[in-house]
Amino acid sequence: MPTAISTAMDKHEKYISECYQLAERSVHKGNHPFGALLLLHDQVVLKAENTIATDRDITRHAEMNLVSKAVQNLSVSDLGKAILYTSTEPCAMCTGAIYWAGIRNIVYGCSAQQLGKIAGATFVVPCKDLLVYGEEPTTITGPLLEKQGADLHQNFWPKLSGNP
Numbered sequence: 001m002p003t004a005i006s007t008a009m010d011k012h013e014k015y016i017s018e019c020y021q022l023a024e025r026s027v028h029k030g031n032h033p034f035g036a037l038l039l040l041h042d043q044v045v046l047k048a049e050n051t052i053a054t055d056r057d058i059t060r061h062a063e064m065n066l067v068s069k070a071v072q073n074l075s076v077s078d079l080g081k082a083i084l085y086t087s088t089e090p091c092a093m094c095t096g097a098i099y100w101a102g103i104r105n106i107v108y109g110c111s112a113q114q115l116g117k118i119a120g121a122t123f124v125v126p127c128k129d130l131l132v133y134g135e136e137p138t139t140i141t142g143p144l145l146e147k148q149g150a151d152l153h154q155n156f157w158p159k160l161s162g163n164p
Contacts, residue, residue: 009144012085015039016109016144019087022062023152026050033156034062036086038070040078046070062086063094067101079103087149088115089142095127099134108142110149118150119157
């Protein structure tokens, strides 16, 4: 019989898998492999992909695109109840945006450290290290299904740099 914890993890893994699908879709559109979604009252209310290349804007990470949509379409109260799922641990920029938007629950797939090992560690700061400075607590769950996320990145970054 499933426990409450295993049921919650199964739910989290379901949405992380969906984020990985969004990340794959992003790559097919010529962007980096990142995807995110927002869950509110057990329903996906928003989805976003990385659009750095297609928008020619380095700030268009999947989480930034999601947060932009979220603050325009949801109330402050709803943002506080929402869960942000993302294929990869949010970077410093995205972590700040998520916090300032009022989203207090983050679930991620691949860790920033794992991404750094694959893509090159130039500015790897785990989101939990940043969020300890927030006055309001943020729940962080992850990494989840990290091997799948690492595989996505492994298949993308070496090709981008021209290495086999």
